[in-house]
Amino acid sequence: MVSERGLQVLQAIVQDFVETREPVGSKRIVDRHAFGVSAATIRNDMALLEDEELIEAPHTSSGRVPTDKGYRVFVDHLARLRPLTSAQRAAISVFLDGSTDLDDVLSRTVRALTRLTGQVAIVQYPSFARADVSHVEIVDLGGRVLVILVTDTGRVSQRVVSLPDGAEPAEVAHVRARVSALVTGRSVRDGAQAVAAALPLHQAPADAVLVAVLRVVAEELEEFRQDRLLMAGAANLARSEADFRGSIYPLLEAIEEQVTLLRLMSEMVADREGLAASIGRENEAFGLAEASIVTGDYDATGARARLGVLGPTRMDYPTNLAAVRAVAHYLSQLLEDDESSR
Template sequence: MVTERGLQVLRAIVQDYVETHEPVGSRSIVDRYAFGVSAATIRNDMAQLEDEELITAPHTSSGRVPTDKGYRVFVNHLAQLRPLTVAQRTAIESFLTDPADLDDLMARTVRVLTQLTGQVALAQYPSFARAHVTHIELVLLAPNRMLIVLVTDAGGVSQRVTALPEMVDETDLAVLRARLSALITGQAVSEAAERLQSLLDDGGTTDAVLRTLSSVVIDELGEFRQERLVMAGAATLARRGQDFRGSIHPLLEAIEEQVTLLRLMSEMEADAHGLSASIGTENAPFGLGEASIVASDYAAPGGTARVGVMGPTRMDYPSNLAAARAVARYLSRMLDEDEASR
């Protein structure tokens, strides 16, 4: 059983190792922290921490470094989130103010988070699965080409240009717009898709143009229901290569494919404050045993989603969690204000 002083020694080891990237010895702890005991006593505490597999010696006769289990104990019990500076808060607010649309807001979110932390920033899009279609617009670009715009009450916007099987004019356009609007406006995304699919399956129309448009809209509604992830800062992994015990290729593959990261972020368990962390070997089932992810929940019209950072296990957990939480709060506020203005 680790003593209270032993846990504080663990805190000192984590903080010093993250800061210096050098194994931490008992003498440096005595010199830097006011424990009021001898180096020999600190060595006994460190021996107990090593017995509990919270720290380990990378080399014979060297200092000690935290294990993944040690980082977990630190995050769960010892980490104190560091308040962001005025400059950092100002940067978040200025980055997230007046976005052009949801895509722009999400892109800005990960850009500012990677700037604050120096890590790969990740943000889940809000879920539009429970959103309702508020508007469909058809714009005739040419007699046989049309722009379809869909808008939901959760802020989702879809735009797609499609070729038409027949020539149409403005009179045809008005009829098509009215027909589609009557079917899907005010309906949940899933219900709207089902209505259009029934139109196609049950022979509700033989109009080739309407059938083409219905198929396109079904595809776009399907996109609303898919989970999406936006990222920034992948280049930081190359600069931090020395912080990883093995290859960074699994991380790069996860960034490229996204599916693994989406599943991992969705399965992370949040604490009472909406903060979550998945550390090192805890990510091994996802092929990311070399990395840690910390995240914060944010509120969106379709429910909650997460924003966070991914990097090596040797990361500044208190600062990264604080940055994720601050960005999540601003993001929640921006989405709430957008919803209120509709």
């Protein structure tokens, strides 16, 4: 059982190690933190923390560094979320205000989050399977058409489709009406099913334009239904490579493939504020035993999703948790305001 002062010593070790990347000794703790006890007493506290496997010595006669278990205790019991400065809050507002659609606002969100934390920033797209297709537009570009799909949750898809030779403007107008009748006002799921059912019925050469557009619409609606991530700041991993005992390749692979991170984020259990942290060896099953991920829930017109940061276990958890919480709150409010203004 760790004493109250022992927990405070652990907090000092975590804070100093995160700041300096150097093992922390008892003299440093006495010099930098007002415990009012001798270095010998602090050494005894550190020995107890080591017995509990909360800190360890990276090599003989060195100071101590936190273990993954130590970081977990710190996050669960000691970390206090540091309020963001007015400058940081203003930066969030500058990044997110003026966005044009959901893709744009989420892109701005990850850029803001990586600027605030210096980590890899991640935002999960909300699931749009239950969203309704509110508008379809097909714009004739002369030999090609621009297919635009819009959902009532603000998701926008734009794809250019090449048309068969000899396609007439009247055909484009007919296709627009046909596609709109199939999907407008329906959920993404139902619209995708309607398109899938219609495709086999239009295989005649005269239907070539309609089939080309329907296939693209089917692909875009399917993408709306799938979970996916948007990320920024992968270069930050290279700058923190010294914090990884092994290779950063598993992290880069997880960023590229996304499936691993989606599974990990979906299994993290959030607290009452919607915040969660998964630290070091807790991520071993996902091949990310040397990384930590901090997430926060945000609300996108009734569909909840997560955003967060990924980095080494030696990260500033209080600051990162505060940044994630603030950005998640701002994003939820922005999406709610956007929905109410429609």
